[in-house]
Amino acid sequence: MAESLHDFFDDHAQWTGPIPEPPSGQPSRREKRKQRKAKNRKRMRIIITTIIVLACVIGGGYAVVRTLGNINTVEVQRTTAEDYEGPGDGSVSFTIESGQSSSEVAQNLVKEGIVKSVGAFTQALAASKKDVAIQPGTFDLKYHMSAASVVAILTDPTKASGYLVVTPGERMSKIIKQAAQISGIDSEEFQNIVDQGGQGILPEEAQGKFEGWIEPGSYNVKSKHSASEILQEMVHARIAKLDKLGVPAGTDRERILIIASIAEAEVNKAEYYGKVARVIENRLTQNMTLGMDSTVAYGLGIQTLDLTNAQLQDATNPYNTRVNAGLPPTPISMPGDNAIQAAMDPPAGDWIYFVTVNLQTGETKFTADKDQFEEYVAEYKAYEQQHANN
Template identity: 50%
Template sequence: MADDMSDFFASKAQWVGGGDPIPAPVPPPPPASRRQARQNRKRDRRRRKARLFVALAAVVVVVVCVVTGVNYIHHAPARIEPTKSVAADWPGPGNDPVEFSVESGQGADEIARNLVTAGVVKSPDAFLQALANAGSSSSIQPGTFQLRTHMKAADAAAILTDPKQAGGFLQVRAGDRSRDVIERAAQISGVSKSDFDQIIAAQGQGILPQEAAGSFEGWLEPGAYDVKKLKSAQEILKTMVDKRVAKLNALGVPQGADRERVLNIASITEAEVNKPEYYGKVARVIDNRLGTGMSLGMDSTVAYSKNVSALKLTNDMLNDTSDPYNTRVHPGLPPTPIGNAGDAAIQAAMNPEAGNWLYFVTVNMDTGETKFTDSSSEFDGFAREYKEWESHHNG
């Protein structure tokens, strides 16, 4: 069979062109048997699979290389340390004096732009960076500050975050007495103290609500006031009273005589303890004493009348029966509130904590620890505990 096939291809071969004739290709010999044919087919399949595997592997390698390259290019900037730009800043310390005001509620960005406009700092970014470097505990205070043109941003930030440097804004704190607030208002605003005194003598006519009974005590809302921009004593006082009335309305404090009573109790509560956690209990003691006909016996009311701190009270002051604010000898509440209470004390006066306490003593003036009881003998023990603390700290 093989010889016949060779003869066939040989007879069909033709010569074209010169040179030696090209021998006809010789086909591979046929398999010797069916078993050999099957083995050949298996071998061919294995070869095809191998070639396919090699091709797929090559494709995977190419794809991985491409993805890796694209990913590297895409993320390369993140691995390169960016060049940090330095915000434009003056070297300081500054030139001409500048009076710069910060309004309550202004943001740092707005203040930074205003500083640039005023010629104080060279760029907003320099000031904002200096403010960030000062830390989260530093915040810009409202008020009027004495700065200079061409200041280093860090120096400007240090002044604007220092409450002691703030002027122009009147800060009314919870517990402040109205006489002290009005004194500071006159000093900061430049308005004559006599203008305030005239309004007080006229019992706040046109400013105070009827339930205040002509007294500003308790009716000045705590907060910050730009009194330099308010043109008169009338405008300054009316602004604080109007804000107080608005706050009382927002807190749901009853109208009329009940409103004055709440402010009176809240002011005593604010003056007696320095921790809001005790406000509700103190308000309850006041209510319980009023309900049983006991005198309040609060030293804070006498201290208000004598215009001293409670620690400066003398026995003569405490025994002065002519003093209408002496709640040791006169029953009921004092004639007016004894300060401008904050929100927490007002809410405590409206909603006292449930309890049967009649006495309380602050046994440690450093920590403010205060103990409550309905027992007079236990109260005497608390008083001795305070005296012991006092002997260790005032001896």
């Protein structure tokens, strides 16, 4: 049967006269039939393609449902992880090393008999707040504790002991004091190593001084047996970090640490470190004294706010950059990554003065103009007077 009534009449119609020629430019009836058949075939292909696509979508949806079903099954299995109940019994000291993964911690907890299963601990950790993290350190725990109770302790920094935390900007004197207190090793053992120039521990460019050569971070000093072992770990960590940051070796490395430590001490916002470093470089280029109160205070072993006018004029202090030209003899603290990177590549600028005009917000203003500098000083004094009255 013909595909349509048009095809039927086209196939069976009889002409009694000669077949007329189609008007010029118009397709013949045969050509029209071909065009209609082509359209029908195209329409059929579209229908078939649509059916295939729908089948794939439906099949994919089924696969997703199966996958979700499997996930739900896993969740059900997780809820059945074996766990102890209650606060536990007895007493056990448990140490977490810096950098240990949660799975390592979980396995060690099971080995010590503190939690019943790895699954119970990982489930309790996942159920805790998203912003918590397992802290390095030594913790006082009990045997047979519920996983949730263990997680609550291991994620609380106040519960950790045995770890020395060095923060950017800290001085060596404070680090020694804390290391001795936490490790139980006599502070004189640390001081003797410092006084002897850190032989076998410090690199040559440190010139026998530890300041600047301790890497900020957490250290398990409780597990160490000597001051030498503790100091060596912290210095090696510093050298590794400097290598990673691409800090030039040799005397350039010490110079960068000095500038970075001053920037760290002078301002309390990382966004200003680079500008302070540029001020230092500009002043050195122009043969100006640095005029940094932070270096003067370091040389006296006090804080900047405790300086007197007489101390600021004391040229016998080798760290007094108000009266002595050039950089101070050593770094004045343990600078962090941001300050070190800023000292390596300070931004371009002609600044030679800066003033922190607001101690609460840390807002600091930079200029190359002496008069504008005096305006900034006046702004700071007004801030200081306002807060002194409060």
